[in-house]
Amino acid sequence: MQTLLITGAAGIVGTALRPYLRQKYRLRLLDRQPINGLQEGETALVGDLTDRAFVDQAVAGSHAVLHLACAHGTGIAFGSTVEPNYHATLYLLEAAQRHGVQRFIFTSSHHVIGQYRTDAAQTFDDMPAAADSYYALSKVFGEAACAAWTLRYNLPTFVIRIGNADAKVSDARRLRLWTSARDLAQLVRIGLEHPEVRHEIVYGVSECPNALFSNARARALGYAPQDNAAEHLAADFLPYEEMDPTHSGRDHVGGSYAGATLAPLLEIQA
Known part of the structure; x- marks a missing residue:
């Protein structure tokens, strides 16, 4: 059984994926926070991805890396993303190349194209990047870094632009880009195992009504989603007509991120 290193494993997405992935892989779970409820085949590493030596030790002996960890938020300042999102991703890619990792899976986000209005196209799979936040900008960087490591070092990389990964669908915008943990785990397995993967960008979405992404690639x-967003609505689900267009970001791919104010340039240097 191969060893999969998962960064950000104590987070919502990492916790939801673990039951599906530990069926096929030994999981090396990395986070800054203690990881509770370890199961057979799981080991935990507590440390900081901005520590280059720690990253090197964590990657050594791993067959593959699933990079979930990042700093995020609608109003996050650029300076708050530099070490955890830019430096950490490069440290992981460097270590993966150095230690002969076979696959590198980078979890990106629909926010890399979040600035578009939802009526700007029928589907958005091939639209140029239009990051809606400094968080999203760091994801654009991560995608580019993955492509660079594939072309320069022949490291197979698989980018998943995750939609909304909440347990339930809360509103009409999220209904068009929601993913279940089960379907997201299926995409991770494709990234780890498909023989054709070199550098790919796909979308982490289940079956969604009026979907924003065709997810043709x-x-x-071989991706065949098992879950439908329409069958996972929250009890307080908001239809489009009831969403506040001035605060909810209902008409942008990235939702409220697209309307948030970016920090002034002076704060970038902080």
Whole structure:
């Protein structure tokens, strides 16, 4: 059984993925916070991805890396993303190349194209990046870094632009880009195992009504979502008509992120 290093494993997405992934892989779970409820086949590492030596030790002996960890938020300042999102991603890619890792999976976000209005296109799979936040900008960087490491070092990289990964669908915008943990785990397995993967960008979405993404490339690689967003609505689900257009970001791919104020340039240097 191969060893999969998961960064940010104590987070919501990492915790939800673990039951699906430990069926096929030994999981090396990395986070800054203690990881509770370890199961057979799981080991925990507590440390900081901005520590280059720690990253090197964590990656050594891993067959593959699933990079979930990041700093995020609608109003996050650029300076708050530099070490955890830019430096850490490069440290992981460097270590992966140095230690002969076979696959590197980078979890990006729909926020890399979040600035578009939802009526700007029928589907958004091939739209140029239009980051809606400094968080999203760091994801654009991560995608580019993955492509660079694939072309320069022949490291297979698989980018998943995750939609909304909440347990339930809370509103009409999220209904168009929601993913279940089960379907997201299926994409991770494709990234780890499909023989054609070199550098791919796919979308982490389940079956969604009036979907924002066709996810044609993922389907060509064998992706067959098992869950439908319409069957996972929250009890207080907000239809489109009841969403506040001035505060909810209902008309942008990135939702409220697209309307948040970016920090002034002076704060970037902080």
